[in-house]
Amino acid sequence: MFDVKASHFREPATYEDCARLFSAAVNNVIIEISRHCNRQCNYCPVAATDRVSSSEALPEKQYESIIRDLSSIDYRQSICLNLYNEPSSDRALLLKRISYCRELLPDARIYFSTNGDYLTDDYLAAMVQAGLSELYVTLHLAKGEVYTDASAISRFTEFSARLGKPVKVHTASTNHTIQGSLKLHGLPITVFSTNYMSYGSDRAGSVASITNSGFKRISPCARPFQDVTISYNGTIFPCCQMSADNPEHSSQYAIGNISDFDSIFHAYASSAMASWRRDLLRESPKKTPCESCTEGCYQLSQEERQQRDVLYEAFIGPISPEAVLTRPKPLRHQIRNLFNPKFF
Numbered sequence: 001m002f003d004v005k006a007s008h009f010r011e012p013a014t015y016e017d018c019a020r021l022f023s024a025a026v027n028n029v030i031i032e033i034s035r036h037c038n039r040q041c042n043y044c045p046v047a048a049t050d051r052v053s054s055s056e057a058l059p060e061k062q063y064e065s066i067i068r069d070l071s072s073i074d075y076r077q078s079i080c081l082n083l084y085n086e087p088s089s090d091r092a093l094l095l096k097r098i099s100y101c102r103e104l105l106p107d108a109r110i111y112f113s114t115n116g117d118y119l120t121d122d123y124l125a126a127m128v129q130a131g132l133s134e135l136y137v138t139l140h141l142a143k144g145e146v147y148t149d150a151s152a153i154s155r156f157t158e159f160s161a162r163l164g165k166p167v168k169v170h171t172a173s174t175n176h177t178i179q180g181s182l183k184l185h186g187l188p189i190t191v192f193s194t195n196y197m198s199y200g201s202d203r204a205g206s207v208a209s210i211t212n213s214g215f216k217r218i219s220p221c222a223r224p225f226q227d228v229t230i231s232y233n234g235t236i237f238p239c240c241q242m243s244a245d246n247p248e249h250s251s252q253y254a255i256g257n258i259s260d261f262d263s264i265f266h267a268y269a270s271s272a273m274a275s276w277r278r279d280l281l282r283e284s285p286k287k288t289p290c291e292s293c294t295e296g297c298y299q300l301s302q303e304e305r306q307q308r309d310v311l312y313e314a315f316i317g318p319i320s321p322e323a324v325l326t327r328p329k330p331l332r333h334q335i336r337n338l339f340n341p342k343f344f
Contacts, residue, residue: 002025002222002225002226003024003025004225004281004311004315005021005024005025005315006314006315007021007269008021008025008225008274008277008315009274009277009278009281009315009316010271010274011269011270011271011274012269015262015263015265015266017269018263018265018266018268018269019072019073019263019265021265021268021269022073022228022264022265022268022269023073023075025225025226025268026077026226026227026228026268027077027078027226027227028077028078028079028080028226028227028228029066029070029075029077029078029079029080029227029228029230029264030080030082030083030227030228030229030230030240031058031063031066031079031080031081031230032058032081032082032083032084032085032230032231032232032244033057033058033063033081033082033085033087033093033094033097033232034055034056034057034058034085034087034089034090034093034232035051035054035055035056035057035085035232035233036051036052036054036055036056036085036086036089036090037051037052037084037085037086037089037115038052038086038089038115038117039086039115039117039140039143040052040143041140041143041196042143042144042197042209043196043197043200043207043209043210044084044196044203044207045084045203045206045207045243045245045246046084046243046245047143047207048206048245048246049245051084051085051245055090056232056233057090057093057232058230058231058232058233058234059234062234062258062259063097063100064100065258066230066258066264067100067101067104067105068104069263069264069265070104070105070108070264071104071105073265074107075105075108076105076107076108076109077108077109078108078109078110078111079101079105079108079109079110079111080111080112080113081094081097081098081101081110081111081112082112082113082114083229083231083232083240083243084243084245085232086114086115086117086118087112087114088112088114088117088118088119088123089118091118091123091126094127095126095127095130098110098127098130098131098132099130099131101131102130102131103131108133109133109134110131110132110133110134111132111133111134111135111136112132112135112136113135113136113137113138114135114136114137114138115137115138115139115140116137116138116139116159116191119137119162119163120162120163121163121164121184124163124184124185124187124189125184125185127187128185128186128187132187133188134187134188134189134190135187135188135189135190136189136190136191136192137159137189137190137191137192138192138193138194139152139155139156139159139191139192139193140155140193141155141193146197147175147193147194147195147196147197147198148175149172149174149175149178152177152178152193153178155193156169156178156180156191156193159191160182163182163184165182165184166182167180167181167182167191168180168181168182171192175195175198176194176195176198176199177192177193177194177195177199178192178193179191179192180192196210197209197210201241201293201294201295202292202293202294203241203242203243204239204241204242204243204246204249204253204289204290204293205248205288205289205292206242206243206246206248206249211292212292212294215292215294216285216286216291216292217285217286217290217291217292217293217294217297218283218284218285218286219283219296219297219298219300220280220281220282220283220300220308221239221280221290221293221295221296222296223238223239223240223241223280223296224238224239224273224276224277224280225277227239227240228264228267228268229242230258230264231243231244232244233257234257234258234259235250235254235256235257235258236254236255236256236257236258236261236267237249237253237254237255238253238255238273238276241289241293241295242254242289249289253289255267255270255272255273256270256272278316281308281311281312281316282305282308282309282311282312282319282323283300283305283308284323284324285323
């Protein structure tokens, strides 16, 4: 189980304490380096806004400040360069961001997810030269197109032909997902196509067509403990399910702007983040927007449930009677993140 500390639930007093907490807990820093996306998938928050015409990018000064902070603690965990953007749409920006990150963080895992529309063999070679560690490719269908296994296979075929190398399929679940992998220029590439309308997340309630009104989350969540999420405009969120373009997310759930904090460590250790961690440490009914989130839901063992309750009482306080659950029936929605399943 994750090493939960008292300082996860109350703001540490010093810079050193904030940096120490961050270093011990965070394994994934998500930085949305730009706003543009060339697609508007109906299972994504981007469908409700115009990112196609946008060329806005996270200011270089802010990006470099974040990377310098991470360098100061010799950060060696993961850095993701996308959120709801398509980072490969701006080749010069992406390669510059990868290069700077690799220069200051030689041992970090640098990766991002892409729709694959801009990928070519020479572009992939340039990414590798810049310092990219891994790549994840989601082969989306055309806007409004209904997912079928045949359409997913067609996308795999087109993608393989474009790169001149076949994708080795290792997972195929009927009307759910097809996943495979390949390696080009030494770069590990995971490729998948998924029926997100049936198996996706409603992104903190922003994609109503996916929300299951009969589902109410009780599972704990690792995101506010292990992740830091920074949007293209510097907005910090407690997890990657929220979007800076959504007014409700930005006004009600944002931690603040990265420019408001002395360092990324102060943002992570802030009282606002601590509040989210208090709510998500143990198994209990979750508040909006977490109550409809299916990502990372799983059935806790009795031992883990007891461990979490002990930690809550030790670090936060007594558990209120309304927050005590009888042992729940097995969850119908045991949906885990496909590529970051390290839930504690």
